[in-house]
Amino acid sequence: MSNAVLNRLATLLSRTRLLAQPEQLAAYESDGLTAFRARPLAVVLPETADEVIALVRFCHQERLPFVARGSGTSLSGGSLPVAGGVVIALNRLNKILHLDPAQRIAVVEPGVVNAEVSVMAAPHGLHYAPDPSSQSICTIGGNVAFNSGGAHCLKYGMTSNHVLGLKAVLATGEIVHWGGASRENIGPDWCGLFTGNEGLFGIALEITLQLLPKAEYFHTVLAGYRTLEQAGDAVSAIVASGLLPGAIEIMDALALEAAQAAVHAEYPPGCEAVLIVELEGPREVVEVDRLRLDQIIIASQPVEARPARDAEERQTIWKGRKCAFSAVGRLSPDFIVQDGVVPRRKLGEALRRISEMSREAGLRCANVFHAGDGNLHPLILYKGREAGALDRAEELAGRILRMCVEMGGSITGEHGVGVEKRDYLSAMFNAKEIDCMKRLRAAFDPLGIANPGKMFPVTGAPALQQHGLHPLEKAGVISRE
Amino acid sequence: MSEVLHPGTLDELVDAVRSTQRLLAVGAETKPRLSSVDATKLSMEGLRGIVEYDPGEFTFTALAGTAVREIVAALAERGQYMPFDPMLLDASSTLGGVVASGLSGPGRFRFGGIRDFILGVRFVDGDGRLLRLGGKVVKNAAGFDLPKFFVGSLGRFGVLAEMTLKVFPRPSSTLTLRLDANSIEAATSILLGAAGRRWELDALEIPPGELRVALRLAGPPPALQSIASEILSQWDGQIMARDDSMALWASLGEFAWTHRDGVLAKVVLAPTQLARLHHSLRTLEDIRIHVSAGGNVAFVSLAASVFVPDLDARLRDLGLSGMTLRGIGPLWLGHRRVTQIEGAVKEALDPKNRFPSLDE
Numbered sequence: 001m002s003n004a005v006l007n008r009l010a011t012l013l014s015r016t017r018l019l020a021q022p023e024q025l026a027a028y029e030s031d032g033l034t035a036f037r038a039r040p041l042a043v044v045l046p047e048t049a050d051e052v053i054a055l056v057r058f059c060h061q062e063r064l065p066f067v068a069r070g071s072g073t074s075l076s077g078g079s080l081p082v083a084g085g086v087v088i089a090l091n092r093l094n095k096i097l098h099l100d101p102a103q104r105i106a107v108v109e110p111g112v113v114n115a116e117v118s119v120m121a122a123p124h125g126l127h128y129a130p131d132p133s134s135q136s137i138c139t140i141g142g143n144v145a146f147n148s149g150g151a152h153c154l155k156y157g158m159t160s161n162h163v164l165g166l167k168a169v170l171a172t173g174e175i176v177h178w179g180g181a182s183r184e185n186i187g188p189d190w191c192g193l194f195t196g197n198e199g200l201f202g203i204a205l206e207i208t209l210q211l212l213p214k215a216e217y218f219h220t221v222l223a224g225y226r227t228l229e230q231a232g233d234a235v236s237a238i239v240a241s242g243l244l245p246g247a248i249e250i251m252d253a254l255a256l257e258a259a260q261a262a263v264h265a266e267y268p269p270g271c272e273a274v275l276i277v278e279l280e281g282p283r284e285v286v287e288v289d290r291l292r293l294d295q296i297i298i299a300s301q302p303v304e305a306r307p308a309r310d311a312e313e314r315q316t317i318w319k320g321r322k323c324a325f326s327a328v329g330r331l332s333p334d335f336i337v338q339d340g341v342v343p344r345r346k347l348g349e350a351l352r353r354i355s356e357m358s359r360e361a362g363l364r365c366a367n368v369f370h371a372g373d374g375n376l377h378p379l380i381l382y383k384g385r386e387a388g389a390l391d392r393a394e395e396l397a398g399r400i401l402r403m404c405v406e407m408g409g410s411i412t413g414e415h416g417v418g419v420e421k422r423d424y425l426s427a428m429f430n431a432k433e434i435d436c437m438k439r440l441r442a443a444f445d446p447l448g449i450a451n452p453g454k455m456f457p458v459t460g461a462p463a464l465q466q467h468g469l470h471p472l473e474k475a476g477v478i479s480r481e
Numbered sequence: 482m483s484e485v486l487h488p489g490t491l492d493e494l495v496d497a498v499r500s501t502q503r504l505l506a507v508g509a510e511t512k513p514r515l516s517s518v519d520a521t522k523l524s525m526e527g528l529r530g531i532v533e534y535d536p537g538e539f540t541f542t543a544l545a546g547t548a549v550r551e552i553v554a555a556l557a558e559r560g561q562y563m564p565f566d567p568m569l570l571d572a573s574s575t576l577g578g579v580v581a582s583g584l585s586g587p588g589r590f591r592f593g594g595i596r597d598f599i600l601g602v603r604f605v606d607g608d609g610r611l612l613r614l615g616g617k618v619v620k621n622a623a624g625f626d627l628p629k630f631f632v633g634s635l636g637r638f639g640v641l642a643e644m645t646l647k648v649f650p651r652p653s654s655t656l657t658l659r660l661d662a663n664s665i666e667a668a669t670s671i672l673l674g675a676a677g678r679r680w681e682l683d684a685l686e687i688p689p690g691e692l693r694v695a696l697r698l699a700g701p702p703p704a705l706q707s708i709a710s711e712i713l714s715q716w717d718g719q720i721m722a723r724d725d726s727m728a729l730w731a732s733l734g735e736f737a738w739t740h741r742d743g744v745l746a747k748v749v750l751a752p753t754q755l756a757r758l759h760h761s762l763r764t765l766e767d768i769r770i771h772v773s774a775g776g777n778v779a780f781v782s783l784a785a786s787v788f789v790p791d792l793d794a795r796l797r798d799l800g801l802s803g804m805t806l807r808g809i810g811p812l813w814l815g816h817r818r819v820t821q822i823e824g825a826v827k828e829a830l831d832p833k834n835r836f837p838s839l840d841e
Contacts, residue, residue: 103751149622155592174821184777187633195629196625213681215679242560282700373620408618409616410618413620429614436610436829444826
């Protein structure tokens with residue numbers, strides 16, 4: 001049966017772009033959520049939008065599950081293959097089709113790497129705002145599917161806020177065009193609905209992105225505090241002041257230890273928490289705002305506050321922050337990262353409870369998070385080889401997610417539900433709400449062939465097979481956020 | 482059908498939906514064409530009030546019938562605002578109406594429109610189920626983003642009951658410049674040129690009646706003076722007197738410049754299509770156009786005597802799309818894409834067709 005399907009699949013694209021040998025498939029069996037693995041029937045490497053359309057229509061006709069994949073950096077297992085299904089790898093659709101600096105838009109194929117958009121826009125004084133930590137490798141197609149975030153979401157929003165238009169092939173084979181070069185829209189916001197669909201609706205083929213003028217000027221401050229609570233209070237004071245920083249980040253002691261070991265970042269000694277705040281905008285505006293920010297920071301009584309004096313110092317601060325996740329990998333062979341959200345006023349309480357729960361579970365937990373928008377990133381460290389350790393880590397992760405929902409927050413701020421958190425969707429939405437989402441899913445994909453097994457709870461989950469850092473993470477190519 | 486239902490609680494809202502075969506929610510009907518279909522009207526004005534507002538969270542939750550004006554006032558007391566600049570405040574537009582119509586004001590230029598600030602909704606679907614999707618925190622990626630879909634959905638897929646929006650701290654001051662342009666081409670060139678610069682403009686418009694660009698800055702006063710000087714060294718113009726600028730923005734926000742009768746339409750476009758639109762429409766009798774959001778929207782007001790199909794045909798020739806907000810004419814103007822998925826999603830959210838379709 002499989003061979004017959006493969007033979008028919010082979011009529012759609014050349015043999016060299018149809019991978020079906022076990023050694024060819026191995027690299028595609030997992031994504032950024034390394035705990036899960038599944039072997040697909042085949043991986044196909046289309047080079048054009050028409051090939052993708054033909055492949056989706058083929059899958060529809062054959063009722064064959066398919067998973068679209070970019071660089072496979074999903075931390076929620078969003079691009080985990082379906083055993084026996086097809087992986088449509090979109091990396092070769094990597095053209096920036098159109099860059100219009102005057103209207104500040106770029107039309108890109110799904111396999112274009114996130115950072116590449118800003119690189120291409122830079123000579124025109126523009127940039128693409130969403131900046132997930134994996135931006136040097138993750139693709140726009142994946143960003144659209146999972147509505148990826150980054151460190152600048154409070155001010156600039158998530159991927160969805162930057163998608164102006166889409167051409168997509170839906171799981172039914174229908175081709176749709178929504179939105180376009182205009183920043184405005186009439187009628188329902190289809191681009192908004194499609195963004196964050198986690199691959200359950202179809203595949204984006206052409207994405208129109210808005211570009212923004214690059215911020216002219218930055219004021220970046222790193223401040224160390226004796227306690228996490230003090231750092232949290234400083235965040236509250238900044239938010240209450242009427243300033244709108246581009247980023248507000250906190251790292252706790254364990255994360256600092258890791259970053260220090262990994263990139264030799266130097267932090268004020270004796271600190272339990274480091275706060276990073278960045279103002280950005282026109283020079284004149286930042287110069288006024290920085291005076292207020294500096295006063296607030298001084299009043300918050302840090303052990304030490306270090307404003308970046310130049311672009312290099314700013315880069316150093318951000319390097320320490322962005323490498324923190326992979327750095328934690330040095331402290332422990334295995335870890336789970338969560339990205340639940342709590343209301344900002346509950347950050348202090350949430351961190352206290354995470355610390356208590358980790359103690360109870362006998363596990364260490366590092367915290368690196370987007371404090372400005374309440375988006376936590378607890379990293380639960382465990383030893384995969386120790387019997388029962390993974391179970392305890394997963395149980396702790398689950399308790400943290402439930403706590404986020406109880407506090408009025410969310411189970412995910414930017415990583416998506418995927419495979420990882422599908423059992424927690426019902427902590428946030430009741431049966432009727434999940435039914436509503438399933439009806440929507442069925443409208444886009446009546447056969448349930450587009451990325452099945454993600455977002456919604458299912459029975460018979462894929463077996464856990466492997467843990468630890470992603471090979472690219474070990475190589476320092478990507479990092480998690 | 483002239484019947485109007487007036488639910489005063491969420492339970493009554495659910496009952497109203499369950500017991501009515503065909504209905505459409507309305508707020509203050511400030512964009513009357515959007516709801517002028519044959520259906521029982523469900524007035525949302527009894528479901529009003531801010532449910533939650535914690536300035537430290539940068540969010541608020543309010544019932545759909547809440548007058549936007551009240552929300553603006555409550556936010557202003559705490560130094561915050563809705564950056565997408567909701568319109569028709571004096572006309573008592575409601576929050577539900579703002580979301581359902583997808584209408585944003587000039588301030589949407591800087592941080593985006595209503596779609597960029599909606600975080601979560603509670604709504605009643607066609608099966609009469611009160612559902613909550615999205616979230617109440619500023620960042621959330623769980624589940625499908627139905628809240629965004631409801632922006633511009635005109636109440637055709639469900640009744641919005643309550644929504645949560647993101648807000649921002651309000652800039653401490655604003656400054657408006659008026660820049661001279663002798664032609665639509667020159668005005669377009671200012672729009673494109675100014676939008677790409679370092680200044681982070683708050684609004685960038687071509688008000689009706691004159692070929693001038695109105696450019697609003699927002700931030701700390703000394704910074705704005707410095708940026709204004711730089712802008713005025715590039716283009717001819719002047720800083721507007723405070724009273725004049727306030728009158729200008731109030732007029733734009735309330736559509737005070739439009740013909741009393743006749744059609745008012747929202748047309749979406751890319752800035753580089755602006756000159757063609759302008760030349761195509763200017764031969765229509767006494768036409769008035771307000772170009773908004775840096776040339777991404779045009780609000781078009783026709784005199785009552787103008788034959789609406791003329792506007793429709795010209796937009797279609799240009800490949801542009803529009804929506805009639807007021808006056809007698811088709812709801813959709815110009816180019817309209819028809820998709821199968823629209824019907825399937827309608828079926829998913831409203832299987833019994835309680836709400837009119839987008840084509841009515």
